[in-house]
Amino acid sequence: MGAYAKNVRDTAKSFWEGMSITLSYMFRKPITTQYPDRVGVPVRDTIPARYRGFLEVDMDICTACLACERACPIAVINIDVVKGDGKTRPKLNMERFDIDIGKCMYCGLCVEPCPTGAIQHTREFEGAVMHFDNLTLRFVPDPTNPIPAYKVPKGSDAFPRRPLGEITRKLIKAWDAPPPPFPSMEEAAKAKEHGAPKEGGLDPSAMGRQLAAKALSVKEDKPKLQKVLEEAMAGTDCGDCGYPDCFGYSNAIAQGKDTATDKCAPGGADSKAMLETILVTLKTGAVPAPATPAAGAVPAPATPAAAASPAPPAEAKPEAPAAPEAPASPPPAQDEIPLGTKPPPK
Amino acid sequence: MQDFIDNLIRSWGHDPAAWPWTQFLYLAFMGAAAFIVVNFAAISAGIFSWAERRVAARMQSRVGPNRVGPFGFLQWVADAVKLLLKEDLVPAEADAVLFRAAPYFMMVGFACVFVCLPFSHKLIVADLNIGIFYILAVTALIVVGIIMSGWSSNSKWSLFGAIRSAAQIISYEIPAGMALMIPVLLAGTLSTQGIIRAQGGWPWQWFIFDNPAAFAAFFIYFISALAEGNRTPFDLPEAESELVSGYNTEYSGMRFSYFFLVEWGNMWVMSAIATTMFLGGWQLPGLSPARFDALTGGVAVIAEIASLALFAFKTLFFVFVVMWLRWTLPRIRVDQMMNMCWKYLVPASFAGALFVAAWMLLVHEAPWLGQAMRFALTAIAAVTVAAFALRTLKNLRDTGDKFDFTSNW
Ligand code: SF4
Numbered sequence A: 001m002g003a004y005a006k007n008v009r010d011t012a013k014s015f016w017e018g019m020s021i022t023l024s025y026m027f028r029k030p031i032t033t034q035y036p037d038r039v040g041v042p043v044r045d046t047i048p049a050r051y052r053g054f055l056e057v058d059m060d061i062c063t064a065c066l067a068c069e070r071a072c073p074i075a076v077i078n079i080d081v082v083k084g085d086g087k088t089r090p091k092l093n094m095e096r097f098d099i100d101i102g103k104c105m106y107c108g109l110c111v112e113p114c115p116t117g118a119i120q121h122t123r124e125f126e127g128a129v130m131h132f133d134n135l136t137l138r139f140v141p142d143p144t145n146p147i148p149a150y151k152v153p154k155g156s157d158a159f160p161r162r163p164l165g166e167i168t169r170k171l172i173k174a175w176d177a178p179p180p181p182f183p184s185m186e187e188a189a190k191a192k193e194h195g196a197p198k199e200g201g202l203d204p205s206a207m208g209r210q211l212a213a214k215a216l217s218v219k220e221d222k223p224k225l226q227k228v229l230e231e232a233m234a235g236t237d238c239g240d241c242g243y244p245d246c247f248g249y250s251n252a253i254a255q256g257k258d259t260a261t262d263k264c265a266p267g268g269a270d271s272k273a274m275l276e277t278i279l280v281t282l283k284t285g286a287v288p289a290p291a292t293p294a295a296g297a298v299p300a301p302a303t304p305a306a307a308a309s310p311a312p313p314a315e316a317k318p319e320a321p322a323a324p325e326a327p328a329s330p331p332p333a334q335d336e337i338p339l340g341t342k343p344p345p346k
Numbered sequence B: 001m002q003d004f005i006d007n008l009i010r011s012w013g014h015d016p017a018a019w020p021w022t023q024f025l026y027l028a029f030m031g032a033a034a035f036i037v038v039n040f041a042a043i044s045a046g047i048f049s050w051a052e053r054r055v056a057a058r059m060q061s062r063v064g065p066n067r068v069g070p071f072g073f074l075q076w077v078a079d080a081v082k083l084l085l086k087e088d089l090v091p092a093e094a095d096a097v098l099f100r101a102a103p104y105f106m107m108v109g110f111a112c113v114f115v116c117l118p119f120s121h122k123l124i125v126a127d128l129n130i131g132i133f134y135i136l137a138v139t140a141l142i143v144v145g146i147i148m149s150g151w152s153s154n155s156k157w158s159l160f161g162a163i164r165s166a167a168q169i170i171s172y173e174i175p176a177g178m179a180l181m182i183p184v185l186l187a188g189t190l191s192t193q194g195i196i197r198a199q200g201g202w203p204w205q206w207f208i209f210d211n212p213a214a215f216a217a218f219f220i221y222f223i224s225a226l227a228e229g230n231r232t233p234f235d236l237p238e239a240e241s242e243l244v245s246g247y248n249t250e251y252s253g254m255r256f257s258y259f260f261l262v263e264w265g266n267m268w269v270m271s272a273i274a275t276t277m278f279l280g281g282w283q284l285p286g287l288s289p290a291r292f293d294a295l296t297g298g299v300a301v302i303a304e305i306a307s308l309a310l311f312a313f314k315t316l317f318f319v320f321v322v323m324w325l326r327w328t329l330p331r332i333r334v335d336q337m338m339n340m341c342w343k344y345l346v347p348a349s350f351a352g353a354l355f356v357a358a359w360m361l362l363v364h365e366a367p368w369l370g371q372a373m374r375f376a377l378t379a380i381a382a383v384t385v386a387a388f389a390l391r392t393l394k395n396l397r398d399t400g401d402k403f404d405f406t407s408n409w
C-alpha cells in the first residue's frame, strides 16, 4: 500500500514538475538563431579560421607554377599559361585560372604545394546558384587580358596577400544570376587559337639556340652558366623539381650533378627542349642550326633534307633536331620518318 | 435560430406560418449556417496547426515556423495549398470506394458536433434539447471513418492504427459520457445552452467547483477527451515509432489533410465542451442570464461580443493546455491506456455520478453546505494555480533566464 501511495505521489509530482518546466520554457527566449537573416554577424565569420570553404587565388602573387593544378586529384583547377620571351611579353601569362567549386571536394591538396600561398581556402560556403556553370570561379576574368605571373623576390618567404575571402566573395554569383553565355561559332573558332603563339610569344627553338650560344660562351663560369640555365626554366620557384627553387635545379645542372631536363613542370615541354639544346650544345661545342624553317609552319615538305642539311657533328644528330621541334609538333617529328608507313608528301 | 427567422419574416409584415417562402428561407439560413460552421472548424484547425507548432517550438527552445506572413501566421494557408495540390493517391490493393469515403465520414462526424456547440449567449446553430447527448452520438461517426480508413487501406499499419483507435475511442466514450452526466445532473437539462445558464459568471458558480465529484469529473472528462481525440499522451493510433502514422498512413494530399483537420479541430470541440459543461461557458461575471436576455440595443451587442470573447478565451486556454500536455508527456503504452480507462476512470466516473446525486439531496437540505464547498474548492484551485505559477517562475529563474515571451518570434 505504501508503494502504491508513493507511485501516486510520484505521478502527481512529476506532472507538476514537468508541466511547470515546459511552461517555463515557453516564456524564455529561444536559444536557436535563425540562419541566414537573423544572425548577429555573418555566419562565415563565426566558423573556425581553418574551415575549408571555397578556394581563392590571389592572382597578384600567383607564380603560375601550376603546382595546384597538378596537385588536384580530380582536375578541378584549370590554368592556361601562355609563355612570352621575357622581353616584349612577360615570361609567363595566365589566360585562364578556373576553379570549379561545384566539382571541388575541398580536400585542400592544392593549397599545400602553393609556393606563395596564393591559393587558399576561404570561409565562404554559401554558393547556391540556379545554374551550375556559375559555380566556376574565374580568377582571370578576361582571357584577352592575361595576368602575368608573380616573380618571387629572391629569399622572400612572406607574400603580400589580399584579405582572405575578398576575391572569392566578388566572384560568387547571385543565386538567380543567368548562366554565362554559350560561346557562339565565332567565339568557338577563336578559341581554337587559344594557346597558340602570339606576338611577342615565345619561340622556344630560337630562344633555345640563343641560350645555347650564351651558355657556350660562359661554359667554364659555373655561376654564369647557372644564370643562363635558369633562364630556360619557368622561374616560378615552385620546387616541383625537387630543389627548393629554380636556382637549385639550374645550379645542379650547371655543376653537372643533374642531367635530367624534364623536371621543370611549369616550363613543361618548352623548358625541356631549351635545356636539352643547351646541354647538347655544351657537349658538342656547337649551336645546332634551326631544324625546320619555322616550327608549326607549312607541312615541312623537305623534312629529310632539312634534317640532313645543318650537318652538325654526327653524334648530335639523334637528339638535337628533335629538341627544338618538341613544343609545337604539328609536323612529323624527325625520327618518325623512317618508321612512318607513308612517305612524306612531296 | 428558427425564432430568429420567424421574427425576421414578421418584421417584413408576413405571417411565417402562411408565407410561402418560409421554408426556403429556413433552407437558405441552414445552408449559410452550415457553411459558416464548417469554415470555422476548418480555419480554426488550420490556425491550431500553426499555433501548435509555435508552442511546441518555444517549449523546446526553438523558434518554429515564422516565415509566412506575420509571425508565420499564414503558414497553415501555405500548408493547406500544398496539401490540396498534392496527388491524391489510392493504393493499388486498397478498397477504393471505402478508402475515398472514409475521410468524409470523419469530417461529417466532426462538423456535426458544431451544430450544438455554443459560442455566445445567442450564437449557436441549434440549441437542441438533447444537445450534449447529440454531441456524444455524432462523435461516434469519427470511429466509423477511422475504421473504414484503416480497413480499406489494406495495410497492416493502417489496420493496427484503426483498431487501436477504435478500441481507445469506444473505451473512453464511457468515462467521458459519465463525466458529462454530472453537469447534466446538476443542471437538470441536456441542452448545452441550458447547462451554461444553470451556472454563473463567477468561478465559484461554475460546475467544476460545485462539489468534489464534479471537480474530479472535469479531469475525467478532459483525460477521456484527450484519448478520444488521439492526442498525446494517448496518440497510440498514430504512434510513429510503431505504426508509421496509423490509420492515415496510406493517405496523401487532400484526404490526408482531412484527418489532420479533424484532429486539430477536435481540440476546439473538446475544449468548448469542457468550457460549456464545467466552466460557465459564456457567462459574464455579474450578469445573470435573465438580465442578459433583457438587455436591448447597443448594450446587448456589447454584452454579446463580451460573452463570445470570454467563451473563446476559456476554450483557447484549454486548447493551449492540450498542446502543452502534448509537448510535456511521453506516450503511454496500450495496456496502461486501457488500464487507466477501465480500472480507474470508469469506476470513478460512476462513483462520481452517484456522489453528485447524493450531494444534491444533501445541498437541498442544507444550502449553506453547497456554498461553503463551492468557495472552498475555488480557493483550493486558486492556491494551486498560484503555487504552480510560482513554481514555473522559479524554474525559469533557476537556470538564470529571464521572463522573455516577446523576443525572437
Ligand atoms: S581542394 Fe582538392 S579538389 Fe578542390 S581544387 Fe583543391 S585539390 Fe582539387
Ligand code: SF4
Binding pocket: A057, A061, A062, A063, A064, A065, A066, A067, A068, A069, A079, A113, A114, A115, A116, A117, A118, A119
Ligand atoms: S602560385 Fe599557387 S595558385 Fe599560382 S599556380 Fe602555383 S600553386 Fe597555383
